Amino acid sequence: MVFSAPASRSELAEINITPLVDVMLVLLVIFMVTAPVLSRPIETMLPQAVPPVKPVEPPNDLVLRVDLSGTYTLDDRPVTLAELRTRLEDAHITDPRTVLHVEASDGTDYQQVVSALAQAEASGVSNIVMRN
Template identity: 65%
Template sequence: MAFSAPASRSALADINITPLVDVMLVLLVIFMVTAPMLSRPLNLVLPQPTDRQVAVPPTQLLLQVDLDGGYRLDDRPTTLAQLRTQLEEARISDPRTVLQVQAAEGAEYQRMVEAMAVVEASGFPQITLRQ
């Protein structure tokens, strides 16, 4: 016995390609818009390697005013006259030298003022005060 489909229910043998064409047209438009952007050259300025040396930190000196009124430059006792020449030599050897001035607690204020006057006369550009 053979089965036969009723006449009202005939099978459709055609494939509906309209959605496929719609999708392909959308993809074609997307590629046409994005393709010129992908092929455009980029104008970049990239960093170039240099033979630059590592920056050396500036020399630091420590001037201390003691309780007894004495002066010490990097833990070496000194007088005001010697201090000026030592500071001038340090400034000439490295202009970036930083001088740190520290007064002992209870030291005479006048000794600190005299030391700062010598530092100013020696032409130091950078001075820091420490506690």
């Protein structure tokens, strides 16, 4: 038994696209209304490029030794008390951050150390470190 459609009824199966067009038009209107709302600019703070930092050079270090005999050596060079002031002034002019390390031998006369510190202060060197 074969089923067949009667020849008198020749209905064609067509898709009704009217509802589809209606839905598409409604979606188009919705997207047109919401698109400007979604494309607002966002206020942000972006990181800025930092210029490279040049390396800082360490300050000039000088070592002043006061011996038992009262002799002064500045960076292993013997100096007199008068020369000490001029050398420290030159070092201070070259680098104002100059650090003077003062070392005194055990039993050194206190007056010799105080005289050296007075010359250092008179020369303008303000960074003085006392060491053993």
